[in-house]
Amino acid sequence: METGQRKTALLPGSPAATTLMLLASLTTGPCTLHAASAPLPPFVLSDCLALLDDDPSDVNDYVSSHTVTGNERAIGHCRAIADVMTGDALAGAERLDQLAHETARHEVGADDDSTEERANVAADAARAWFAAAMPGKAAEAAGYGLTLTPESIALRLLKDKALLQMDQPQTVIRDLTPLANNPILAAETHRLKAMAELQTGALTQAKTDIEQSLTLEPDDTTSLLERGIIRQRLNDPEGARADWEKVVSLEPDSHEADLARQDLTVLASDPDALPPSDVTVHAAVASPVPRTH
Structure with missing residues (x-):
């Protein structure tokens, strides 16, 4: 009789079965909730x-x-x-x-x-x-x-880039000259210094600095754009053309490429014409100094 009672107690719908189902739900419930609120x-x-x-x-x-x-x-x-x-x-x-x-x-x-x-x-x-x-x-x-x-070189370059756009190239040259042998952000330093020298008409020194920048970063379109200007001013139109064509080839959709196309158009129409003497426009689109953090 006792055995029969135990079997009957576990039949579906019996109080014991209902209790077991409730206990099972209480056991598994918190685990599910915990996973959802991880x-x-x-x-x-x-x-x-x-x-x-x-x-x-x-x-x-x-x-x-x-x-x-x-x-x-x-x-x-x-x-x-x-x-x-x-x-x-x-x-x-x-x-x-x-x-x-x-x-x-x-x-x-x-x-x-x-x-x-x-x-x-x-x-x-x-x-x-x-x-x-x-x-x-x-x-x-x-x-x-x-x-x-x-001592931040990146911040100095950002400030000097701004000063160049504000038509203070001599200040930029004075500030960057002591960094000539500093390896930190050297390509950007020489590039910006060349822009300032170009703005003052110091073409020989500008050529030296832009070449140093391109030695470190041969495919930098901003440096190639500026070297094209320097070469044209130094009576090297073929060298200028090569630099501007490379800019267009490397980054055809960039603003630098648009400027290079403009310079190429002027060069094609009048090989003896010089690019604009004001390079602030070019400096304004120079690639930002890389973030260092």
Whole structure:
């Protein structure tokens, strides 16, 4: 009788079976809920910045899908650069400038509040001001960054690029001459110095510097564009043509290629004609100094 009772107790619909089903649901339930609420990965500035090369519009999605506690500055940094890259350079530049000048409101000494990181933000602010066609503001941003990290070559080049666009080539030459043998960002240093020398009419020295830049980066279209101008001024139209044609071949859709085509058109119509004496237009489209963070 006892055996029969135990078998009957486990029949479907019996109180015992219902109890077992309830216990089973209570046992498996919390595991399912725990898996669904697994913590999101933390926000990482470098990962967010990496999205900018693919699609800057994805930045907000990245931020919303990652844990962001304590990363207000880093989030603002990434979003500001995304603004610049999606066409709102002015807003991005203003935000980056603000971030460079203010310290974090949370943990003192956090990674996004270090002197070096604020200097990096100042460098990005300078680049953003270039994108907004405001070289004076770019010079101010880079100059502020240099108060934080006075030995930064990248910030010096950003400031000098701005000064060149502001028609101060002699200041640029004085600032860059001591860096002639410095290996850090050497190609950019010689390129910018050559632009300044070209602007002052120092063609021989400009040729020396642009050749040094191209030795380090043979396919840099900005340097090739400038060497073409220098060669044309030194009565080497064939050399100039070769440089400008190479620019078009290397980066046919770039702004440098558009300028090279213009120079080639002038050269074809009048081989003795010289390119415009004002090279600020060319300097204005020079490739930004690479980000070092």
